[in-house]
Amino acid sequence: MSVEFDKFREVLDSRYSQDDIALIERAFEFAKTAHDGQFRVTGEPYFAHSAAVAAKLADLKLPSAVIVAGVLHDVPEDTSKTLQDVIDEFGDDIASMVGAVTKLGKVKYRGEDRYAENLRKMFVAMAQDVRVIFIKFADRMHNMETLYALEEKKRIRIAKEVLEIYAPIANRLGMGEYRGLFEDYAFKYLQPKEYSWTQHLLEERVKKFGPAMERAIKSVDFELRKNGVQGVELHGRVKHCYSLHRKLLRYKSDISKVYDIVALRILVKDIPACYGALGVLHGLYTPLPGRIKDYIAQPKPNGYQSLHTSVFDEQGSVLEFQIRTHQMHEENEYGVAAHWRYKEKGTAPNERQVRWMEELALIQKELSTSDFMQHLNELKLDMFSDRIFVFTPRGDVIDLPEHSTPIDLAYAIHSEIGNKAVQTRINGEIASLDTPLKSGDLCEIIVDRNRKLPNEDWLGFIKTRHAREKIKDALRGSKPGLWSSLMKHVR
Numbered sequence: 001m002s003v004e005f006d007k008f009r010e011v012l013d014s015r016y017s018q019d020d021i022a023l024i025e026r027a028f029e030f031a032k033t034a035h036d037g038q039f040r041v042t043g044e045p046y047f048a049h050s051a052a053v054a055a056k057l058a059d060l061k062l063p064s065a066v067i068v069a070g071v072l073h074d075v076p077e078d079t080s081k082t083l084q085d086v087i088d089e090f091g092d093d094i095a096s097m098v099g100a101v102t103k104l105g106k107v108k109y110r111g112e113d114r115y116a117e118n119l120r121k122m123f124v125a126m127a128q129d130v131r132v133i134f135i136k137f138a139d140r141m142h143n144m145e146t147l148y149a150l151e152e153k154k155r156i157r158i159a160k161e162v163l164e165i166y167a168p169i170a171n172r173l174g175m176g177e178y179r180g181l182f183e184d185y186a187f188k189y190l191q192p193k194e195y196s197w198t199q200h201l202l203e204e205r206v207k208k209f210g211p212a213m214e215r216a217i218k219s220v221d222f223e224l225r226k227n228g229v230q231g232v233e234l235h236g237r238v239k240h241c242y243s244l245h246r247k248l249l250r251y252k253s254d255i256s257k258v259y260d261i262v263a264l265r266i267l268v269k270d271i272p273a274c275y276g277a278l279g280v281l282h283g284l285y286t287p288l289p290g291r292i293k294d295y296i297a298q299p300k301p302n303g304y305q306s307l308h309t310s311v312f313d314e315q316g317s318v319l320e321f322q323i324r325t326h327q328m329h330e331e332n333e334y335g336v337a338a339h340w341r342y343k344e345k346g347t348a349p350n351e352r353q354v355r356w357m358e359e360l361a362l363i364q365k366e367l368s369t370s371d372f373m374q375h376l377n378e379l380k381l382d383m384f385s386d387r388i389f390v391f392t393p394r395g396d397v398i399d400l401p402e403h404s405t406p407i408d409l410a411y412a413i414h415s416e417i418g419n420k421a422v423q424t425r426i427n428g429e430i431a432s433l434d435t436p437l438k439s440g441d442l443c444e445i446i447v448d449r450n451r452k453l454p455n456e457d458w459l460g461f462i463k464t465r466h467a468r469e470k471i472k473d474a475l476r477g478s479k480p481g482l483w484s485s486l487m488k489h490v491r
């Protein structure tokens with residue numbers, strides 16, 4: 001097809017089968033036609049965004065279905081093609097991912113707390129399918145790359161959300177590369193002065209340590225090979241800007257205490273080779289006391305594994321080395337996404353869900369420790385396994401206990417909506433008011449303004465205490481019971 005697909009094909013060729021590539025190409029055609037005539041604020045054709053998202057997912061080496069869903073992610077929301085068209089053309093699995101990303105986009109911003117709360121619930125609602133988060137991450141990453149094109153207010157809002165929600169989740173999922181990039185993009189827009197100052201420091205450091213690193217790479221590579229360490233690969237890495245900023249705050253801006261601004265990475269074949277390489281390294285250079293960290297024996301809470309050590313080189317410069325296997329490196333950079341590579345369609349959802357739920361419990365812990373998230377603690381997400389998350393037509397997510405009904409939802413929104421509810425539509429279909437709702441349902445409550453009272457029968461099927469109390473309140477208020485006669489008396 002087009003020039004852009006031919007370019008992309010080169011990337012795909014090394015990683016995907018011919019069938020996969022044909023499927024991805026079909027999705028390109030479909031999305032390109034659907035978005036035809038649409039443009040982004042940057043002035044580019046809209047489709048450039050879809051292609052960029054697909055490329056990022058391919059870089060993560062995710063299965064072709066995820067790439068296809070990435071190409072299509074804005075189709076039902078922004079074009080005349082519907083989700084049904086996507087189902088007809090690409091099947092249920094891909095369409096369900098597209099649908100979930102579309103729903104996520106529907107959360108509207110109304111105040112900071114509400115937004116964070118909504119988004120957080122969204123991530124939980126998507127617990128069924130972590131692939132959706134990879135698509136959302138790729139989508140947001142491309143939006144960050146083109147954020148300059150937006151007006152300032154919007155830029156700040158999006159940057160804040162990325163720093164406070166996306167980056168911690170990427171970290172928790174062990175996606176170090178995404179976390180670092182999210183933080184750096186957000187930092188640039190939220191604290192432009194600090195950003196350029198820190199960026200300047202980084203550049204200075206690279207200039208200063210560049211030659212020492214080049215020298216070290218050569219001699220270490222030589223020594224490792226001479227000692228028979230297998231599968232050696234060496235490269236330099238520069239600390240992410242925001243990560244340095246955070247560290248400088250901790251060390252009261254004393255940059256001389258930060259040893260890992262530039263570091264050398266040694267990738268080797270297996271774990272014994274990691275410790276072997278550490279021995280060789282310490283034979284070559286003098287280690288700094290107290291700077292050896294064994295994250296292989298004791299991984300960080302997000303799963304990060306590596307050996308860290310700082311040494312003095314021949315000229316007395318301090319250099320940090322990070323030693324790990326190739327596999328650890330992939331997992332450190334891409335986290336949960338690395339586990340998803342080349343996975344076949346139809347992996348047992350249970351196995352998948354179990355691991356994801358474990359991840360989620362940890363995410364919840366991490367998010368709630370940060371100040372920003374502290375006021376959200378009352379959500380008690382650790383109990384989410386028996387909760388469901390239902391969408392309203394306005395894009396809000398309401399969490400309810402399992403088996404809740406549209407009436408429970410109505411009272412959760414507002415007691416007047418509950419009192420005046422007459423009908424409901426679940427996922428667009430008229431349904432009875434006692435239908436048990438499921439996670440991910442889009443539920444609309446139809447009210448009759450003239451209706452005065454709730455139906456007493458509702459008490460027989462509702463699940464929430466909140467609805468029960470509100471219904472009883474309303475019914476009680478309508479009868480000249482003890483309470484109203486007492487009030488008359490007082491008056």
Ligand code: MN
Pocket residue numbers: 049073074139
């Ligand atoms: Mn998008």
